[in-house]
Amino acid sequence: MASLQSNSNGNLFEIKTIQAAAFRTLIEALKEILTEANLEFDHTGLKVISMDETHTVLVYLRLHSDRFNEYYCPQKHVLGINMIYLFKLIKTIGNSDILTLYLPASNPNKLGIRIENADKATTTTYLLKIFDTNVEDIQIPGLNFTSIIGLPSSDFQKICRDMNGLGDGERMEITSSGSELIFKCMGDFAEQETIISENQSNMKVTRNSKTSEIVQGVFLLKHLVLFTKCTNLCPSIEMYLKNDYPLIIRYTVANLGEVKLVLAPLRGNTIVEKTK
Incomplete structure (x- = not known):
């Protein structure tokens, strides 16, 4: 050695x-x-x-x-x-x-x-x-995401905070449809839907698929709220979406590099279907 x-x-x-x-x-x-x-x-x-x-x-x-x-x-x-x-x-x-x-x-x-x-x-x-390390062999496969969305980090933070204030709103549904990004949440006393169009708020959608496929996932809101603690790192984020795949949110760390936060989706139905 x-x-x-x-x-x-x-x-x-x-x-x-x-x-x-x-x-x-x-x-x-x-x-x-x-x-x-x-x-x-x-x-x-x-x-x-x-x-x-x-x-x-x-x-x-x-x-x-x-x-x-x-x-x-x-x-x-x-x-x-x-x-x-x-x-x-x-x-x-x-x-x-x-x-x-x-x-x-x-x-x-x-x-x-x-x-x-x-x-x-x-x-x-x-x-x-420092403590003794227990190194996990975590492999990150290369993925071709259907939608890559760029939007101001402060806007994403506000949406997460607003939905977290709805009471028992445990889940957030994120949908990329055409030039729109849609956030939905149902709390114990109200429900919220926020739609951001590509020509508003500096939001930009890059689609890697030639089809008009709707990309959608449901995620635990509490984790997304924790992710927004990175808001002050950079003015904008990138959000990577693909059906039945984890959500990736990318923040830059000044000009030192980047941090990607990966959240597994909740399996099953949409928020609306869960209430039926």
């Missing part, structure tokens, strides 16, 4: 970014979905592929090494991290802070976190305990 290489600072890997606030927002959102996750560092960047405890939601995160201000990681390292504890350490990061993550060769059982602010001339360093 090859010996581990450290840099001049004595670290097995060391990555630095001025986009610390975006990283904080990312972890703030992901901690609501994943209590623990394996962070995989290698020469290409930082990757997380993990499912939530219910095996209903899959998180795919990819941050590219060439998008960081500094990136040193000659060998692969997989670190088991408690996401809640990680967020507690970085939640005070401001827009002008610089974030460095590193793995000390002298203490490889802890993740180093350094937060610097040049204006205030402050440096704060943490060492976060």
Whole structure:
């Protein structure tokens, strides 16, 4: 086995970014979905592929090494991290802070976190305990989605919040029909339907099918509400829809990379049919 290489600072890997606030927002959102996750560092960047405890939601995160201000990681390292504890350490990061993550060769059982602010001339360093990893071999097949929809992330957040306020509205039905995107939800005291047309609200539909097939799925609303915690990462999202397939919602993480949140559909009938 090859010996581990450290840099001049004595670290097995060391990555630095001025986009610390975006990283904080990312972890703030992901901690609501994943209590623990394996962070995989290698020469290409930082990757997380993990499912939530219910095996209903899959998180795919990819941050590219060439998008960081500094990136040193000659060998692969997989670190088991408690996401809640990680967020507690970085939640005070401001827009002008610089974030460095590193793995000390002298203490490889802890993740180093350094937060610097040049204006205030402050440096704060943490060492976060890592746990033994149980790596799941999760394969993501390539799919040709019928509809790819782009819309403002704030609009999607508002729709999810509004429908979540209907009381016991557990499910959301999403339909892509022609140039329209339709959201439906039935709560315990009201029902809601929101239609977004392609010529409104900067919504754009790309269809990979020559047919006029209606693409539809029903999903747990509580998970979609959690997804919208990523809203502040970027002004717009991409939504990937295909009948009888999981829904994928893609957010960009500043210019560092992307996070895709994958939600399994509820099998069976539509929301309307369920009420009959």
